[in-house]
Amino acid sequence: MSDRSPRNRGAQRGPDRVRKVAYQVIRQVTAEGGYANLALNKALREARLGGRDAAFCTELVHGTLRWQGTYDVFLARSVSRRLEDLDPELLDLLRLGGHQLLNMRVDSYAAVSEMVTLTRSELGQKRTGLVNAVLRKISQRSLDQWIAAAAPSVEEDLIGHLAVADAHPRWVIEAFDRALGDGADGLEDLLAADNEPPRVTLVARPGLSDVDELVRAGAAPARWSPYGAVLEGGGDPGRIEAVATGRAGVQDEGSQLVALALASARLEGDDADWLDLCAGPGGKSALLAALVEQRGVGRGGAPAAGAGRLTAVEPLKHRAELVRANLRAIPGDHKVLVGDGTKPTWPAGSFDRVLADVPCSGLGALRRRPEARWRRTPDDVRELRPLQENLLDSAITSVRPGGVVAYVTCSPHPDETRAVVDAVLARRSDAQLEDARDLFPGVPDLGAGPDVQLWPHLHGTDAMYLALIRRT
Numbered sequence: 001m002s003d004r005s006p007r008n009r010g011a012q013r014g015p016d017r018v019r020k021v022a023y024q025v026i027r028q029v030t031a032e033g034g035y036a037n038l039a040l041n042k043a044l045r046e047a048r049l050g051g052r053d054a055a056f057c058t059e060l061v062h063g064t065l066r067w068q069g070t071y072d073v074f075l076a077r078s079v080s081r082r083l084e085d086l087d088p089e090l091l092d093l094l095r096l097g098g099h100q101l102l103n104m105r106v107d108s109y110a111a112v113s114e115m116v117t118l119t120r121s122e123l124g125q126k127r128t129g130l131v132n133a134v135l136r137k138i139s140q141r142s143l144d145q146w147i148a149a150a151a152p153s154v155e156e157d158l159i160g161h162l163a164v165a166d167a168h169p170r171w172v173i174e175a176f177d178r179a180l181g182d183g184a185d186g187l188e189d190l191l192a193a194d195n196e197p198p199r200v201t202l203v204a205r206p207g208l209s210d211v212d213e214l215v216r217a218g219a220a221p222a223r224w225s226p227y228g229a230v231l232e233g234g235g236d237p238g239r240i241e242a243v244a245t246g247r248a249g250v251q252d253e254g255s256q257l258v259a260l261a262l263a264s265a266r267l268e269g270d271d272a273d274w275l276d277l278c279a280g281p282g283g284k285s286a287l288l289a290a291l292v293e294q295r296g297v298g299r300g301g302a303p304a305a306g307a308g309r310l311t312a313v314e315p316l317k318h319r320a321e322l323v324r325a326n327l328r329a330i331p332g333d334h335k336v337l338v339g340d341g342t343k344p345t346w347p348a349g350s351f352d353r354v355l356a357d358v359p360c361s362g363l364g365a366l367r368r369r370p371e372a373r374w375r376r377t378p379d380d381v382r383e384l385r386p387l388q389e390n391l392l393d394s395a396i397t398s399v400r401p402g403g404v405v406a407y408v409t410c411s412p413h414p415d416e417t418r419a420v421v422d423a424v425l426a427r428r429s430d431a432q433l434e435d436a437r438d439l440f441p442g443v444p445d446l447g448a449g450p451d452v453q454l455w456p457h458l459h460g461t462d463a464m465y466l467a468l469i470r471r472t
């Protein structure tokens, strides 16, 4: 990483450009509700930051946003006013300084001095005294020392301790604890895994590319998905020809595994019409479309290679466009419908396999969305529940007798997973839950079933949930 300490920048008086870009991105996220990944990519492009500068900026933005709740606990002890009474701009500057001091190997003098210079340029000279004083206080302890000083002890309040030590809101940890079940083994490992950016995983779309091609392009085979490959060293996947042309894509291995589980569930008879009820942006649609196109068992059970087709439904036009883009390279007669999955425009029982990858809190993908854990609330989970139940209900109605539905979330929150499945199945006498664990061959730690929960700390995937339901 380039040394951009004030000493080494000599007579230059303005703020460090990279920290300034990072601060502006953080403001877009905290003040305007922006998404860190989108805002950061745009800002890096516009500021023409690449290489080490881009990596430094990314760590400043992602780290500050991910750890903001923890830094606020320490800042509350270092500021004489209530944190809520501080200007939000000032609070973001202090969090950004805190991240450099506590979680990055930036020299303390440089971190404080750079943040004072940035404060002067962004908020004026008057605020520099407070930033200087508070960051100096923060710099007097290491992260571990701050945790020991400011977090409840493990004995007194384990969840409260982890909330500070591992930077997750309490309600999220409680939900994970419930989902992990008895004894909640692995809770700390899970929280730690959430704080590490995920590796970039690729999918070779069946019939269009294969893992060997991705390996030749520098990736390593994924652990379980026969179509998955991991870009160990990171880098831009768009430079790989198969990805650039849509023969391969970027897709978490967990997302591949749940789509493959649906595709490999036992089925008697017809197997040519598959439905993706909540398709945008279309990662799973592309994998399913490539598989059904190869599969194609026509009506009446007659083999009909090339006859299979996917119908993908998505209510938001711009997301439906993303699904179309994802399906562009896949041969076959696939359809993208812009519509509401709870109001089917197709006859009941039209499909052989249905994926209901419902809108959810996304608490299983916290690794890739640094700000999400602080933005989400328990109300989001409560408010999504009726839609999740209606979509699952609609999925079951859409599948033919004997056909299968995969209910999927990228959240392990029990109120979005088992509770939804239990509530819908309690109302329907024409559907039953099946053990899905055999559909994940070779994957360890799948729990007691019959549903499957994948985990970042156990599987290196997003925390995807799948329940397999058969229409009777």
Ligand SMILES: C[S@@+](CC[C@H](N)C(=O)[O-])C[C@H]1O[C@@H](n2cnc3c(N)ncnc32)[C@H](O)[C@@H]1O
Binding pocket: 255, 277, 278, 279, 280, 281, 282, 283, 284, 285, 313, 314, 315, 316, 319, 339, 340, 341, 342, 357, 358, 359, 360, 391, 410
């Ligand atoms: C978890 S995402 C699906 C991810 C997708 N399966 C993939 O792998 O790329 C849920 C999607 O459901 C869509 N959605 C929201 N309300 C819906 C509804 N009433 N019917 C169908 N889809 C809906 C959202 O817009 C979002 O694109």
